[in-house]
Amino acid sequence: MKTDAFALRHIGPRENDLQHMLDTIGTESLDQLIYETIPDDIRLKEPLDLEPAMTEYEYLNHIRELGSKNQIYKSYIGLGYHSTIVPPSIQRNIFENPGWYTAYTPYQAEIAQGRLEALLNFQTMVIELTGMEIANASLLDEGTAAAEAMALLFDVRTRDQKKNNANKFFVSEEILPQTLSVLETRSEPIGVELVVGNHEEFDFSEEYFGAILQYPGKYGQVYDYESFIATATEKDIKVAVAADILSLVKLKSPGEMGADVVVGTTQRFGIPMGYGGPHAAYFATKEKYKRSIPGRIIGVTVDANGNRALRMALQTREQHIKREKATSNICTAQVLLAVMAGMYAVYHGPKGLKYIADKVHRSAVTTADALNQIGVYQANTSFFDTIVVRADVAKVQAAAYAKAINFYYVDRETVSISFNETTSLKDINDIIEIFSEAAGKEFEPITELVSDTTIEDKLQRTSEFLTNEVFNKYHSETALMRYIKKLERRDLSLTHSMISLGSCTMKLNAAAEMLPLSMPNWHAIHPFAPIEQVEGYQLMLKKLEEQLNVITGFAGTTLQPNSGAQGEYAGLMVIRAYHQDNNEGHRNIALIPASAHGTNPASAIMAGMEVVVTKTSENGNIDVEDLKAKAEKYKDNLSCLMVTYPSTHGVYEASIKEITQIIHDNGGQVYMDGANMNAQVGLTNPAAIGADVCHLNLHKTFAIPHGGGGPGVGPICVAEHLVPFLPTNPIVPTGGTNAITAISAAPYGSALVCLISYGYITMLGEEGLTSSTKNAILNANYIKEKLKGHYETLYTGEMGRAAHEMIIDCRPFKDNGIEVADIAKRLMDYGFHAPTVSFPVAGTLMIEPTESENVEELDRFCDAMISIRKEIEEVSADDKNNVLKNAPHTLAMLTTDEWTLPYSREKAAFPIDYIADNKFWPAVRRVDEAYGDRNLICSCAPIEAYMEH
Incomplete structure (x- = not known):
């Protein structure tokens, strides 16, 4: 061996x-x-x-050697990507923690309450910083989020008879270049004509259905868009704003200016640049557009006992259901990164974010003042974190490279410098020294940051944000660590058991594969x-x-x-x-x-x-x-x-x-x-x-x-x-x-x-790749045969074999009053996430064990499925008070003084011996999907404020 x-x-x-x-x-x-x-x-x-x-040892040595060929320069390039400080407690307890990174999409809400709460925090953060009414649980990146905003506004224009035939979308020339490229890709096939120009010269004609603005602009200028948005609104033109989320700590929110959609990235909230990703984009809009919003929305509802519970809301608006009538194909999010960004806001709170944003802004202002003093003049009249200076780029670039520093060179005479939370006084002096050398001037080293601001009063933020308790409670590492662990315990992941989702392939994510991400x-x-x-x-x-x-x-x-x-x-x-x-x-x-x-x-x-x-x-x-x-x-x-x-x-x-x-x-x-x-x-x-x-x-x-x-x-x-x-x-x-x-x-x-x-x-x-495929097929066919006689496999190949997954038919159990969802919920009591429910055939389960599961785990899963099959036989269509209909069973249910259900506590929670050795408790009882959609809440506001009357 x-x-x-x-x-x-x-x-x-x-x-x-x-x-x-x-x-x-x-x-x-x-x-x-x-x-x-x-x-x-x-x-x-x-x-x-x-x-x-x-081998793992050889590979890790190889990846370190390969990584040494990357040169780590101080980055002031900006353009939507910034150096960040990843709080070590978030890096260790979330980013590097398989309890967080091996979980599946939270379709089974009862065993995903931790992730759902973390995402609700993220949505709340986005809603309050943008000044909007509703936000989703993240998108892929800022460029594609902007394209989704364009698609949403193009879709909702048909509700306005005046705009039925409008097909032009105005794009400010201040937009990030990569965002413009994505917009170009996405616009033409759906019949949208992009018009790029100066927002101050826009003509607001009837041919336009929407516009997008960058806030601040791509090279840092902060514009007052309030009058633009007001005029656009009068002309029935909807406006999206792509906004830097850290700047919104100091700047008036786009929502207060009247924006219809606000998008951006949360990368600078403690997420590494990673040569481009992954990062969680955000998307916020008005509640009246809730059925057109792309991606996932986490909402508050109640469980079977009336207690607060979380779940994915308004799922019928997703592309899985709408298919060719969909306006977006988004079926995922950047959950792990959204969790990290939301936890960054939890850890720092409003005061911490203000401190970080102030430091970034003061660094930019201090540097601009110092450069002005040596005759290198800064062009932006109002800015948050990015300054633009006129200089001899060839000389600046040579001096900057000698100090391992990257700026963004707009043209041969213009340099853009974006500051970030890692910028120190030493960094500022290094920057000034580069320009003084290029200009042949002497400079006096900076010893402290100035307290001045370039942001005019009417553009400064005055509204409060992150007032909820969760953003004002966990500011010590001990407190944050315990909060993260509390949420983690509410989630079932691959650290607990097999997740046999057909089409989703939840295989091992090996530690040796993951380690380099922290380098x-x-x-x-x-x-x-x-x-x-x-x-x-x-x-x-x-x-x-x-x-x-x-x-x-x-x-x-x-x-x-x-x-x-x-x-x-x-x-x-x-x-x-x-x-x-x-x-x-x-x-x-x-x-x-x-x-x-x-x-x-x-x-x-x-x-x-x-x-x-x-x-x-x-x-x-x-x-x-x-x-x-x-x-x-x-x-x-x-x-x-x-x-x-x-x-x-x-x-x-x-x-x-x-x-x-x-x-x-x-x-x-x-x-x-x-x-x-x-x-x-x-x-x-x-x-x-x-x-x-x-x-x-x-x-x-x-x-x-x-x-x-x-x-x-x-x-x-x-x-x-x-x-x-x-x-x-x-x-x-x-x-x-x-x-x-x-x-x-x-x-x-x-x-x-x-x-x-x-x-x-x-x-x-x-050899290993081929063996993995063979073992995936082996494991699937093993489960198929173990379940034979208990469940019918719906489709097989010409010789009666399944591929790497199979579909079992649960529709016959309707005669006993049992739906496939009841089986999915009951599996939680056995410590398993359900296989894929009702796809591609309604009333079925699609099972894919992957090659990573050993025979003992396959047997445990099969034992659970066979036990549930016997439980189905014990009930009738008239019996609505049974162990399947009441599933999942929580610890709170099992420990009440009074037990009135027609089966034992042991049957409810420990139907098979192996469960006692590693019991996973669902955090809530079965969630009420309809209630959550009727009373849509997608922020941390207390549920009492929304209760039905």
Whole structure:
């Protein structure tokens, strides 16, 4: 046994368990199982051409050496990214804590109350700093949040008869350049015409439905937008403001100015720059737009006992439900980063944030004054943290590089300097010395910060913020540590038990993969740092792209999309650009199977396509005849097919190559959704099935943790003919020779967490990756056979095998009055998160164990499911007071003096012996979804203020 082999630590089943598992399944060997599962005509004939696997020790030495090639300069570049101080108590207790980073999206509210509270804190922080009425639980980055604001305003314009045909969106020339690029990408396919200009010269004509302003401007100037917003409102033009969140501590809020939407990033609230991400964007708006707001909203409701509980609110407005009628394809958030940013506000409180913002502003003013004294004049009349000076850039740049300092060079004579919370008096003197040297002047060192302000009185913030107790209570490290631990104990994560979510692949996020994220050589770098300073990052990212090319069989990769939905959109936009380049821009029909994930049709609509749904046959596969008929019907306008493989039903469809050929024969391209890539790696690949482009969920197959619902990375890999169209960035060019504009704000998206996937692939190597796929299939088929006779598996392959996941049918239990949701809630009492509920088939559970779970955990899960099956048999449709309907059972229920339920306390909480050894208690009883939607509360305000009358 090679005890230093990473695969030994990552893959759950032990060698001495293999025969027992194969016997249970009824097959002779693991290779025989794979033969019975995957069609032979798509099997890879050669092993993946990857370098030999590294041990954990070798890899960590390698990543340190690679990191040493990154040069850590003091960064004053700004443009939406700033050096920050990550409070050590937050870094250790959240960022580096698997209790926080291995949890799943909080769809099962009763076992996610801790994360939900942390996100409610985040929303409250955003609402109060922006002066708005409602906020979501974070978006991906500032650029895409601005694009979502544009889409929301474009959507709601149809409610105003005067604006039904308005299609122009004004963008202030002060907007961040990367935001403008994302807006350019997102506007044209949906019929929005961008007009970039000076907001002081805007004509407010009837053709405009909306506008977006930057606050402060991209180079620091603070503008008074109140009159602009007032005039726009009079003309029925809605206004979005992209605002620096730290500046809002000192500046009048956009909400007080009358803004309709406020967006931005919370990166400077204690989140490392990480060469571009991940960072939690924010999105706040007016309550009247609550059903159009993208992403997730955390809301307050009550549980079965009437006690306060939290849950994800207004879920019917999400793209999963709205599909091709959706205006956004966002199905994720940046939860882990939002939790950190919200906790930063909790730790510092309003007084601490004022101190930090004051220090940043005073640093900028002090430096500006000192530069003026040596004849280097500052141009901004009002600013918060960024000054602009006229100087000889060549001389400044040389002197700055000698001191390992980065400024942003606007042109040959203009330098932008953005200050941050890490800036010290020594840093200020270093900056002044650089300019004095470039100007040939002497300077007097600064010994203290001035107390002056450049912000005019009417733009200074006077309203209070963060008055809730949670932001004024946990300011010692002991208090914060205990608060974080209290919330952590209310959440079920992979630290407790298997999370067997079909399509979501909750596998091990190994410590060796995670450790480099805390290394300064990786997390302290600005995304627009000069390319020669980031050799380590460039080598790592290029190598990861090459690894993904090998795994997918494709020719090119972009890592820019920072979620799976963004990857879908990027893939479709590349296909769109390819057709346009071939003078076939009229090709706009996207064929999408009825069983597809909800983001597929939403992404197609956002890419300017028309969705045509194809039928699914009784065995769960794509109806090939229907597909062929529709492909031929729309052959003159066919753009693409969006297909998931293995299918969403957990089956390797034998007709997949025939399906992809039909599309190609009719002039279309094939986009493969990579949600189920964990069943392909090393055994087959998207190129082998005939796809042209796929997106990959690095937060699924390639081990980036879900983080409670984000971060995510959704790169796309493409065939040779699509490589020229991979996306670029306006500041750091990336992508192909005929690149589309930006998909995300940063050149390489959430570059920091790409280290995790690089580590995963590098430490597993070809053999480990292939073995992982085989064991994922093994574990799924083991569960399938263990549950046989208790639950029916809905779909299987031609030889009766499941892929890496399977769907079990819970619809027959309606005869006993039991719904699939009752089973999901009852699993909490057994210490498990439910599998995927009612997707892709209503009334079912989709189970995916992954390769990381050992046979003991699989057995525990199966024992729980079998025990629940017996409990179902014990009840009838008339019995509404039973152990399933009352699930989950809380500690408070079990410890009351009086017990009136018709079953024992032991049956409620300890139905199987193993539970007593590691009992997880749900924090609340079953939540009332309808109450929470009728009484929408998405901040920390006490629930009594909203109680129904």
